[in-house]
Amino acid sequence: MNTIIFTVIAALLIGFILGVLLGLFKKIFSVSVDPKISKVRDSLPGVNCGGCGYAGCDSFAAAVVSGDAPASGCVAGGPSVAASLNSILGLSADGADNVKKAAVLACRGTVSCAGTKGVYNGVQTCKAVQLSVNGIKLCASGCIGLGDCVASCLFGALSMGEDGLPHVDYKKCVGCGKCEKACPKKLFTLVNVELKGPMALCSCRSDNKPQIRKDCSAGCFKCGICAKKCPEQCIDLLSGIPHIDYEKCTACGTCVSSCPDKVLKLMSEVIAG
Known part of the structure; x- marks a missing residue:
């Protein structure tokens, strides 16, 4: 019985001493953090998406306070978060830096219009296909379609469609740029959601017209009609x-209506879905 009592007292004493020591160490070695x-x-959304260029929200917060990162750097938070950070830092908001962006896929090579080289049986990721056989479509610029971009999106804004292409839900897209970095073909572009004007939804830069038609019926044929018809x-x-x-x-939309391949589309229509 005495042994049990002694053991309990010793344990409590050791715990008390360790608690005191931990408290002292915390006080001695504590690092002051700027409030x-x-x-x-x-004020940050806390998704740690990396769209700001930093490892996570903690790193970005420290960089903002130190002046190494702009208050508008949180793409997931957008203008409202930028305004909040500027208020905390006592800075005036710069509207030019608070532009909301969204990702746009510059490819229309669906399974129905883009030819393939053959059957691929390797690792089922776009990156693996790109490294091993430079894509599986006849068009060297075409979307591989295995969804690396979808897997990278932390906001559920991307999904693979039955047409073999990723589709963007612009109600969820925050323009973090994860898909842009994940795509080995570099087919995603971040654009200002308020952009007025068209964009070419094709990344094929080949000037071999017969081959373009053979590889993808939706590819830009380089006919130049859009440039000729443009009033500006x-x-x-x-x-x-x-x-x-x-x-x-x-x-004005003249180029969009005159394009025989329907490659050009006004961004207001793209973002609206």
Whole structure:
């Protein structure tokens, strides 16, 4: 009986001593944290998506307070979070930095219009296919369609359609850029959701017209009609696909209606779904 009592007293004494020592160590070795960092962190959505370029929300919060990252860097939070961070830091909001963006897929190579090289039986990821056989479609620029982008999206804004292409739910997309980084073909582009004007939904830059038709019936044929019809002369094909000068573009839609391949589409229609 005495042994049990002694053991209990010894355990309590050791626990008390360890508690005191831990308290002292915490006080001696504690690192002071700027209270602004905690406020900034609490204002962030906390999804740790990495769209800001940092490992997570904690790192981004510290970078914002130190001045190494802009208050508008949280793409998941958008303008409202940027305004909140600017308020905490005592800064004026810069509207140019608070633009909401969304991801757009520059490919229309569905299973019904894009030819394939054959059957692929390797690792079922776009990255693996790209590294091993440079894609499975005849068009070297075509979407591989195995959903690396879908797997990377933390917001559930991407899903694979029956047509073999990923589809964006613009009500959920925050423009974090995860899909842009995950796509080995670099087919996603982050665009301003308020962009006025068209975009070419094709990434094929080949000038071999017969081959383009053979590889994908939805590909840009490089006919140049869009550039010829544009009343503002703001389209060129120097990069291999229609490139629009948005400072000149009035979003009249002439190029969209005149494109025989329907490659061009107004961004307001794309984002609206």
